[in-house]
Amino acid sequence: MSAAQVRPRRRPVLGVLLLAAGLAFGSGFVWFAHDALQPPGKPGQADGIVALTGGSGRIEVALSLLASGHAGRLLISGVNPSLDLARLAYASGLHVPAGVASGAISLGHAATTTTGNAEEAAAWARANKLHSLIVVTAGYHMRRALIEIGAALPGVRLAADPVLPPALLRPASFGTLRLLLTEYLKWLAVEIGHAATHPREIV
Template sequence: MILRIISTALLVWIFGFVWFSLALPQPAGDLQTDAVIVPTGSAGRIPQGLSVLEQGLAEQLLVTGVDPEVKPGEFAAQFGVSRRRMDCCVTLGFAAVDTKSNALETAEWVADRNITSLRLVTADWHMRRAAHELELALPSDVTIVRDAVQTELELDGLFLEYNKLLASWLAGLVDY
């Protein structure tokens, strides 16, 4: 009996991993939201978030998890953001250190503004976990649009992220 339970759990885990690896989230296209949220991390996230802002698909941008050593002027210079754009529309969040704290930092930022919809820009392999943490942290009336940045992650990275997602789902059953 125990062997059947273990075998079934293993098969569910394997099929889940195959689904996770083969059906990675995609870019969102040109949907309009109040804000765009970009957790720092892999390449392409911040440029995509800034592109969403430049296209007028969102009015505000939060980059969450910025290293406290980074100065706004350095950020602006690195990513070619004008001072006017930085002043009106870009917020650098320095409090987050991981995906869960990105979500908590975002929830606090959203609560301080009149935001009912946001676009989450993150790597395709990171999207499910980041969106899950946001769903747990945000009020249920805030719409989250998933805008995945396409990447090429090795099998070991997908394996690690899949297990982190499972852990996040399990922790979400008891947290928040």
């Protein structure tokens, strides 16, 4: 059989593979978008809370969790190096709840990426001997954050408390869909990159 006779048979197989890949990608995106839009559940109790800066509502939610006794310590990761807690609160219009000791709140100034957040959280958790964390970030960012932090802290239990930012209040808008697609691609890249890391416990 000549090469010219074999080649046409490969085209239907390639088409099926491309269709399957497209369906898998599309289905994954629908799942990711639905997951990102879910309201927060009940994070329960943990040793510490990690809030990742970069979006509205995250620090407020983390402070509320700390004030209500969900954990005894809070790390706010990715804070501008020029800001201490008082200046951060003033610049962001935040109010530290009464009864929360300033010593219970730590600021991380080194992180500028999600990987940096994970490294900052890992160093803080090890220094304070924490074995469980509540992670606070936007819903669209949560899956990637959990992978990164889980890889940096194998064996530490992670609980998600996602924030629904204003950007997701109109899920069918072009801007929101573009944001979700961008985050979906970032999550896929990180998921593939960390496929061989140690198992992590995520609840």
